[in-house]
Amino acid sequence: MIKKICLLLTLALVVSCGSSKVRTTPTKITTTKKHTTVKSHSGTTRNNSSSSENSRPSEVLEATSKIKVTTEIVNAYIGKFNETAKENMRNHGIPASITLAQGILESGAGVGTLCIKANNHFGIKCHTGWTGDSVRHDDDAEQECFRKYSDPAESFRDHSLFLTTRSRYAALFKLPKGDYAAWAKGLKSAGYATDPKYPDKLIGLIERYELYKYDSEVLGSGYTKPVIKKDTATVSVETGAGTYRVAQGDTLYSISRKFNLTVDELMKINNLTSNAISIGQVIKVKS
Incomplete structure (x- = not known):
C-alpha cells in the first residue's frame, strides 16, 4: 500500500514539472547600413550618392544632327583620313584642309549616325x-x-566629284588651292550650306587642328598660308570689363586658351548650350 502511494506521488510530480513552460529570450539582430562605393570603368572610385567627372574639351558638330565629340575623337579622325583627303586634293584640286574640315563637321568626326551606318561622311x-x-x-x-x-x-x-561636276562650284577652282579661307567662303557663296556661320566653322576647325599642313604637304614649296583678314567692325578686342568680342576665325576653344579657361567654363559663364558663336558676339571671360 505504501509503495502504491509513493508511486502515485512520483507520477504527480513528473506531470507537474512537464507542464511548466520554458521562457526563451529572442536574440536581437541589428543591421548596420554601410556606405557603398561604385567603381567606374575607368578605375576611379566614386561615392554612390554623388559623383564628379573630369571635364574634357569638347565641341558640338553638325553631322546632320548635333553631336558632341572630344578633341581625341577629332584627332583620330584626322589621323585616319588625312591621306585620303590629300589624294583627293591631288586628283581633284580641292584643298585637303577643306575636305577634312567638312568631313569632321558633317560626319561628327566619324561618329555620326549617317556616317556609321552608310559611310556617308558629307x-x-x-x-x-x-x-x-x-x-x-x-x-x-x-x-x-x-x-x-x-x-x-x-x-x-563622291564629295570631290560632287563639287567638280556642278557648275555652281566652278568659281571655287579658280581660287588658290592653299587658300582655305577663300574656299570656305566660296562654298557658302555657292550655296553649299545655308548656315551663315559655315565658313567660320570650317576655318575654325582648320586653324585649331592645323589642317592647312596637309595642303602644304601636297603643294610643297608652292604653299602660302593665307592671311585671315579681320573685319574692322568686329576686330577681336577685350572690352576691359571681363568680356571679349568674337572675331572671324575665333572658336570657344581658341578663346578659352587665350584667357586660360576651359571650354566648359566659358559655356557656363555665358549660359551657352553649344559651342556655336558668331562674329561680333560679346562673351564674358570672367565670372
Whole structure:
C-alpha cells in the first residue's frame, strides 16, 4: 500500500514539472547600413550618392544632327583620313584642309549616325540619277534618302566629284588651292550650306587642328598660308570689363586658351548650350 502511494506521488510530480513552460529570450539582430562605393570603368572610385567627372574639351558638330565629340575623337579622325583627303586634293584640286574640315563637321568626326551606318561622311543625299545603295535618315525632312557607300574612300571621292561636276562650284577652282579661307567662303557663296556661320566653322576647325599642313604637304614649296583678314567692325578686342568680342576665325576653344579657361567654363559663364558663336558676339571671360 505504501509503495502504491509513493508511486502515485512520483507520477504527480513528473506531470507537474512537464507542464511548466520554458521562457526563451529572442536574440536581437541589428543591421548596420554601410556606405557603398561604385567603381567606374575607368578605375576611379566614386561615392554612390554623388559623383564628379573630369571635364574634357569638347565641341558640338553638325553631322546632320548635333553631336558632341572630344578633341581625341577629332584627332583620330584626322589621323585616319588625312591621306585620303590629300589624294583627293591631288586628283581633284580641292584643298585637303577643306575636305577634312567638312568631313569632321558633317560626319561628327566619324561618329555620326549617317556616317556609321552608310559611310556617308558629307551628308550627300541621293539626288536624281543616283543608282547606288541608299539609307533613310531624318534631316530637313523625315526619312530622306542619303547615299550609302561600301567604303569611306568612296564617300570622299563622291564629295570631290560632287563639287567638280556642278557648275555652281566652278568659281571655287579658280581660287588658290592653299587658300582655305577663300574656299570656305566660296562654298557658302555657292550655296553649299545655308548656315551663315559655315565658313567660320570650317576655318575654325582648320586653324585649331592645323589642317592647312596637309595642303602644304601636297603643294610643297608652292604653299602660302593665307592671311585671315579681320573685319574692322568686329576686330577681336577685350572690352576691359571681363568680356571679349568674337572675331572671324575665333572658336570657344581658341578663346578659352587665350584667357586660360576651359571650354566648359566659358559655356557656363555665358549660359551657352553649344559651342556655336558668331562674329561680333560679346562673351564674358570672367565670372
